């Protein structure tokens with residue numbers, strides 16, 4: 168039984184599941200916002216969408232964190248997982264699944280998957296010697312370490328020497344199959360720079376990796392040897408399959424009706440796990456592969472890496488409390504090219520939001536709404552009849568905007584989507600200034616003035632619709648002012664806003680009553696120094 172109808176396109180997007188060693192930071196919020204935006208875009212288009220996130224709760228790192236805090240690992244996980252769920256609410260994330268790796272349903276999936284890989288003959292017992300970074304939960308090559316045997320990603324943490332019996336996964340067996348995958352599906356890993364990183368890594372020759380740990384209780388026992396627990400990554404990656412089973416169905420691989428995932432969104436530091444280990448594990452278990460893996464960049468604060476020791480961590484709870492979720496969502500997606508590293512600077516944050524959303528978009532709507540109330544009976548003016556278009560080129564830009572922006576969302580080029588919309592909004596403001604409809608009304612040119620008003624209202628509507636995956640609250644306010652009874656947070660897309668109609672020029676109907684003008688986006692203020 169599937170919950171999506173056969174006629175609809177299925178679209179599944181995932182975030183990494185976050186370690187619960189600490190409350191979420193702005194990096195976790197970044198990926199989750201992006202995934203939510205992609206999911207909302209697909210819902211807008213009428214696709215059957217599943218948006219998946221969750222928490223990664225097993226392994227040494229979590230066990231040690233809980234011990235240091237004097238808590239049981241499960242109590243610790245429960246508390247932090249609740250913190251993630253709360254932040255997602257505050258950031259207006261519409262998640263369909265929240266997978267916790269300590270849930271019995273997930274454990275059942277991991278065990279079944281392990282058994283399949285075992286039955287395929289791809290797991291064997293061997294000796295693992297090497298340097299282990301607990302913060303990465305990963306063995307490191309000695310040549311990659313910093314002086315003093317410190318991990319390059321966690322320079323304040325020394326790696327630990329391990330020499331123990333582990334079970335290994337035969338990754339080396341999948342070298343040729345993986346290379347064939349990257350060749351036949353050039354978009355499997357994006358962006359291009361990350362794909363190249365993976366190709367170069369794989370071309371050096373793949374080595375089997377250990378997938379069990381001894382002396383670690385906080386994990387899922389190996390079905391074939393209970394003295395071992397399953398390595399946290401071999402457990403965590405399976406969350407994507409667990410999520411693919413409907414919650415009221417038995418957790419089995421056969422019931423994973425939403426599998427395979429269309430898009431895994433991840434940060435660049437966990438690319439290897441998703442683009443190399445994961446497809447090989449799936450091949451071994453005989454499951455289909457995900458559609459694509461996109462590795463985004465890292466966020467810095469005022470140009471510096473964020474870290475607790477530098478004391479420059481941005482607390483997403485604090486940010487969303489002081490500003491609003493639309494503002495945070497817009498800043499990260501508009502300001503940073505998805506795939507590259509990007510910076511958070513609070514002054515810039517406030518300036519961009521005020522310029523784009525309060526001034527350009529908010530004022531555009533506000534100034535013509537006032538005119539429409541004064542001169543057009545508070546209704547959307549008509550455009551029928553033989554009124555000549557005042558500016559065909561302006562309208563023509565509006566006509567193509569929907570296609571350009573949809574393509575940008577498809578490509579995860581969120582900054583391009585925002586810029587394309589904003590440039591039409593700016594053109595709208597210029598157009599009002601040039602056409603001066605207030606003068607046209609005074610001169611008795613009612614038709615001409617109404618034509619301008621319609622054009623501008625329609626521009627604001629189209630902008631609101633196309634930005635709605637990013638700023639759903641703002642878009643809802645704009646749509647309400649334009650007389651629609653539509654909430655972008657509660658969409659029934661195919662019924663209320665068919666994409667082909669609302670993403671095109673001209674969806675605003677003449678005669679529709681307009682609500683009274685109110686500022687749609689309050690200007691943001693920087694805190695007092």
Ligand code: MSP
Pocket residue numbers: 182183184185186193194195197198223403404405406433434435436437464465466467473
């Ligand atoms: N638990 C693993 C993922 C398992 S997925 C099967 C993990 N968790 S994490 O909490 O450490 O990181 C989660 C994500 O946050 C990663 O994609 C990582 O790239 C991202 N970020 C961590 N710090 C970041 C920034 N400063 N900026 C942007 N993203 C960052 O890895």
